[in-house]
Amino acid sequence: MVMQAKQGGSIGVVISGTMNEPLRDNENDLEAVNRALAFSVAWNLDPLLFGDYPPEMRHYLGSELPQFSPEETEYVKGSIDFVGVNHYTTLYAKDCMHSRCAEGGDHAIRGYAYTTGERDGVPIGEPTGMLPCYVVPRGIEEMINYLKKRYHNMPMFVAENGYASLEHQSTQMQDLLHDTKRIEFHKAYLASLARAIRNGADVRGYFIWTLMDDFEWMHGYSTKFGLYYVDPTTLDRIPKLSSAWYKNFLSSHSLDFKETANASLVENQHALVSKSINERAETY
Numbered sequence: 659m660v661m662q663a664k665q666g667g668s669i670g671v672v673i674s675g676t677m678n679e680p681l682r683d684n685e686n687d688l689e690a691v692n693r694a695l696a697f698s699v700a701w702n703l704d705p706l707l708f709g710d711y712p713p714e715m716r717h718y719l720g721s722e723l724p725q726f727s728p729e730e731t732e733y734v735k736g737s738i739d740f741v742g743v744n745h746y747t748t749l750y751a752k753d754c755m756h757s758r759c760a761e762g763g764d765h766a767i768r769g770y771a772y773t774t775g776e777r778d779g780v781p782i783g784e785p786t787g788m789l790p791c792y793v794v795p796r797g798i799e800e801m802i803n804y805l806k807k808r809y810h811n812m813p814m815f816v817a818e819n820g821y822a823s824l825e826h827q828s829t830q831m832q833d834l835l836h837d838t839k840r841i842e843f844h845k846a847y848l849a850s851l852a853r854a855i856r857n858g859a860d861v862r863g864y865f866i867w868t869l870m871d872d873f874e875w876m877h878g879y880s881t882k883f884g885l886y887y888v889d890p891t892t893l894d895r896i897p898k899l900s901s902a903w904y905k906n907f908l909s910s911h912s913l914d915f916k917e918t919a920n921a922s923l924v925e926n927q928h929a930l931v932s933k934s935i936n937e938r939a940e941t942y
Contacts, residue, residue, distance in 0.1 A: 709735030787824030
């Protein structure tokens with residue numbers, strides 16, 4: 659609070675926001691979507707903005723959920739100025755209160771909802787190198803609209819959004835650097851985000867995960883999110899095709915190379931890729 663008063667700063671929080679859609683078009687699964695979002699996204703944000711846990715949690719958990727004292731409510735509510743969200747994917751939600759579910763879906767902490775990336779064996783979107791993440795561009799617009807409606811369109815930031823490719827032993831350097839699927843991912847997600855903004859969502863920023871390939875938790879170095887490839891032996895940072903695309907996007911505000919005067923960046927990037935491959939070949 660001192661920082662805000664003296665420096666005019668803003669305080670916010672970043673939450674992980676997986677969007678959900680009903681597994682089946684029925685009332686139970688529609689309600690499972692509401693619970694799944696409330697027991698994940700709203701569980702973190704409602705207390706900070708409204709001073710209490712989500713009504714959906716109160717309804718289903720009753721006295722098992724802790725109570726805020728009046729002093730605690732007054733202290734915590736309205737304590738953030740913006741909402742940040744890390745969004746990567748969308749999953750189906752299935753009701754586990756009125757129907758049987760796989761083990762774990764019926765747990766209270768999950769909102770009595772089972773989430774899955776498949777319906778009748780068909781994935782909700784193209785799988786990525788980090789399951790359960792699928793390519794579902796509409797999900798980012800839906801997530802932003804959910805936050806917009808629930809939190810009265812307070813300022814929002816997309817703090818993380820990215821595409822994971824998976825490196826196998828047989829993966830060629832050319833395939834890692836020529837990452838057209840990553841480009842298509844960000845083009846589609848940014849277009850979806852733009853629709854939400856055009857419809858009034860107060861989105862202040864968007865950040866790609868990530869600048870460089872990094873250590874991804876239990877996936878280690880095998881999963882690649884970066885716009886730059888990092889050679890694990892030399893630590894050289896090699897630009898991927900997506901890095902040129904993103905630079906072009908930021909400077910021209912166009913999602914498509916062909917729509918800009920800077921389309922030559924693609925050719926330049928191909929040259930960089932070929933040069934990097936040839937240098938590595940000479941090294942080995």
